[in-house]
Amino acid sequence: MSSVLYDAPGAKARIRHLVLGVATFVVVVAIIGFVIWRLAETGQFTEAKWKIFTFPFVQQTILQAVGATLSAFAVAAAGSLVLGLALAVGRLSDRAWVSTPFHWFTELFRAIPVLILMMMFYYGLPPLLGLKWPPYVAVVVALVLYNGSVLAEVFRAGIEALPKGQREAGVAIGLTKSQVTSIILLPQAVRSMLPVIISQLVVTLKDTALGFIVTYNEILFQAKYFGSQIQYGSPIVPSAIVAGVLYVGMCLILSGLAKLAERQLRRSQRVAGPKKGAPALNAAQDAATTI
Known part of the structure; x- marks a missing residue:
């Protein structure tokens, strides 16, 4: 017996x-x-190495670092989605004087590493402009510019991957190009590219760890500080383990919420299908009646 693609072993x-x-x-x-054996042999699991994490003040500081990380991620994620949508719509414009600047803006900030952007916005620009802003601003702006540029390509690829008949049907019933994009194409592109979008948001969450370079008080910054405490045996490895567990936990929670949202979208689409037909066509017809 053989299958369609390969012979059964x-x-x-x-x-x-x-x-x-x-x-x-x-x-x-x-x-x-x-x-694990090498860590145990070098005394990384001894009580002296982990004693620092038993103090309430240290635990409170770690919780504050987690809150700072989530705060930067939440603002950066929202800003990246908004910027990505704006850049994608601009790149899809038929007018060259509109699409060209959006194209080069996307390519520029997608090519620059996030760490360089953070250093530039914290150490480079403030002295030149005569301004001073907290590390939080540099971290969020750098994350928004980089991840927004990446998400712009994701949205653009999702829209261009849709059948041309979707756009032609919207134009045929009297919708403008902007209405076709926002009502018909964009919702379908977001649903189809949702796994990629979530993966990029997970990258955004992990990239907040680069904020320690600009002294942003996030998880890695505190882990580095605690790991350098000589009076507690310089617990570098225990601090790294604690930070890694926190990042893994937050990424798993984000992935779980994303899967839940994707499941809800599929369920709502499956329920609405037999009763109302194709969601894109219904949205187009509703918009046409309001014109």
Whole structure:
């Protein structure tokens, strides 16, 4: 028996795959065990190394750092989505004098690393402009410019991937190009590109850790500070473990919320389908009746 794309593995192939799987599992477990053993041998799990995290003031400071991280992420995520939509719409314009500046703006800030943007907005521009702003501003602006430029390409690719008949149907019933984009194309593009959008938002959350370069009081900044405390044995590894666990937890929560939102969108689309037809056509017809 063979499938459409490839031949089904036989008895020897299944045994070979099983052996490779078991061997890979053993190697991975051995590497993890070796790392844990080395950490234990070097005293990274001793009480002296972790004692600093038992103090209420330290725990409160870590919670404040988590709040600072989430605050920067929330504003940067919202700003990136808004900027990405604006840049995508500008790049899709038929007028060259409109699309060209949006194109170069997107390519410029998408090519510059986030760390360089943060340093430029905190150490470079304020002295030139004679201004002074907190590290929070530099972190958020850098994240918005970079991730907004990346999301602009995501939105543009999602819109251009839709069938041309969607746009032609909207124009046929009297909608303008802006109405076709905002009512018909953009909602479908967002739904289809939602996994990519969520992945980029997770990147935005992790990139807040770069704020420690500009002395922004986030999780990594506090982990570096606690890890440098000589009187507690310089707990660099325990501090890194704590910071890593916090970042992993926040990313898992964000991914879970994204999956929940995607499931709700699919469920609402599936329920509305038999009763109202295609969502894009319904939106277009509703908009046409208001013209």
